[in-house]
Amino acid sequence: MGNVLLCTGRYAENPYHIESICTNVYCVEELCYLFASNPFMIDAGIMDKELAGWLDEECGLTELSHQLLTLFQRGCQPGIFVNTILDYVNYLSKEEREKIDAVLKDNAGLSQYEKQKKQGDFLMKNGRYQMALQEYDRLLSLLPETESELRPLLYHNMGVAYGHLFQFESAAKYLKKAYELSGREESGIQYLSAVRNQLSEGEYISFIADNGQYYELSLKVEKLYEAARGQFEATRENRMLSALKIYRDEGNTASYYEEIDKIISEMKDKYRENVSQ
16 A cells, blocks of 8 residues: 555645646645656746745645745745745655756756757646647747757657647658658658558558658558557457447447447547647
């Protein structure tokens, strides 16, 4: 059995919104979890007097709120501000705190553009693909020539995000840009996968025949597809499809369409979550 985590303060009726990662939190533990799992977000923007007020008014953490307001008066670094919250909640072990401190030191050397990319990466990691695309697109519009090495990485991630949204034409567009700029095999494979997903088998074969420069990559794509098929056979989704086939073959149309409706409803809910703002 895992350790029981006692909550500090109360659960807020009104959330605190963290603008940089488009996320609401309802208690101080949720806030600490974000700090622990995404230390890149710890910058000057997190030092907000409204956060101190929210912890007091919504979470009943008056003492912690006063400590944070005192830090504002003295002037402090974002790391000290966040560590004060973590200390008060006693949320992390010593080893976990050391990992955060190490990331903060590394982040100190990042440009504002690299930090902004990490915000998009966080949204991607958490399935907020539409928000991630907006973050990457905004960063591309601001990116100077001195940060040109970030451009193919942004194109790659945008292509992957569009792929998750089943917008394969857009996915192929950005992944091709990423591959042409960087020559990274991963971008090339993802590009061909996006092309493959929007074409029929015959059309895709013709595409590879007409674009011989992708032939070697296409072989690697096929190996990945074969591996994915093998992995899919052991999944819950495959078992569900097998059950549906049995219903259909037995003529049990009521159960067949009932299960189809459940699957479609789940897929719609997941897609709405992915494209939510």
